[in-house]
Amino acid sequence: MLVVSGYHAAWRRGAFGELVLCTIGAMLLSHNIRIQKKNGSSLLPRDDQAFLVARPWPHEEAKRAKSTAHEESKPSAYHELNGMWLRRNLPFLDLYFSRRKQSDSSPRPNSVPPKNYKRHSPLAAPPPVQLPPFLPVHTSPMFKLSVVAALSLLSGVSARTLTVTNNCAFTIWPAHFTDLNVAPNKPDHPTGWEAPPHTSVSFTVPDNWKAARVWGRRNCDFSSNPGPNSCLTGGCNGGLLCDPHTGTGVPPATLAEFTFQGDGFKDFYDVSNVDGANLPVRITNNKGCPIPDCPVDLGPNCPAPIKGPFDSSGFPVGCKSACLANLDGNQADSANCCSGSHNTPATCPSSGVQFYSYFKSNCPNAYAYAYDEASMSSLFTCDSNLNADYTVTFCP
DSSP states (O other), rough: HHHHHHHHHHHTOHHHHHHHHHHHHHHHHHHHHHHHHHTTTTSSSSHHHHHHEEEEEEEEGGGGGGHHHHHHHHOOHHHHHHSEEEEEESSSSSEEOOOOSSSSSSOOTOOOOOTOOOOOTTTTTTOOOOOOOOSSSOHHHHHHHHHHHHHHHHHHHHEEEEEEEEEESBOOEEEEEEEETSSSOSSSOOOOOOOOEEEEEEEEETTTTSSEEOOOOEEOOTOOOOOTTTTESOOTTTTTTTTTEEEEOSSSSEEEEEEOTTTTEEEEEEEEEETSSSEEEEEESSSSSOOEESSSSOOOOOOGGBOOBTOOOOOOOEEETTTTTTTOOOOSSOOOTTOGGGGGGTTTOGGSSTHHHHHHHOOOTSBBSSTTTGSSSSEEEGGGGOOOOEEEEEEO
């Protein structure tokens, strides 16, 4: 273009010398083009020429400024995806799932390229090629089994299984409560449900489950009275589903209590009649650890001052504690409740608790009052490293 413009300018001015110079320049330029075409080269500088030539991607010149924009170019969408490879162009190892093709001339036969498919032009990023197979990942059946086993092991560490069984001849309504002020983790199961006779329910509980209790409710009717008094024994705030913050259960109720990963990395668990009793209960496990229980229905033979409540037929469905019955008339400062001036093991011995012997003789492996640890048969432990699963059975 410059040569043609020079011709016109020289012709208009009549400058014969300039016209001759333009003609010579045009001849030399044409000759140079023919030589470079014959040698297979172009007019571009060698660095740019090297950049435009398709080479394995990513290429060694990736850090050069002109190739930076193309460095992260992905292979075309029609390229076959099969296998695991490592990209080597990043400062960190990035798994890139692709087996790349050497050829880029056209899509595979009998295949339709996507709508946005474009053939690689000389100015596009170099076409991808298959990387050396320095790290192919082949998943054999044994590898898959080992992964499954590892995941199973991890899942076993993070949670336990709790099974609640109703072995009674009548329907009960089990419930559970977790003190979220002590630990934020709670079971993945509704806080209350109906359990027909001889049925079981299993669910996961946190591996660090703490300040937790499970109990059974008797003679419930949630349709007309959906609150803490919806059951004769063991009712809770919330009705069928106990309130997660206040639904601790209305006594009398026999409790199965749990704290996992406690002091010394031990599971602590017990059966408690401190709030009275309403159902026989046993706690078993799958690791051979001790078994607390109260295998007797304490209602029928309960001493008169603490017997009840009663169902419509007059049958006692519970047995209150001396504290709950308020036998000494002052629950705030009571030897029966271990409260006030009696709030230590030394000031609240079992000898000062009314009807202690009735509970302890019938259920020696259960709590009979607040400081019953001295009996050495109320609180039980299991090594938390065993990750024991537990079963709470009503009417064992």
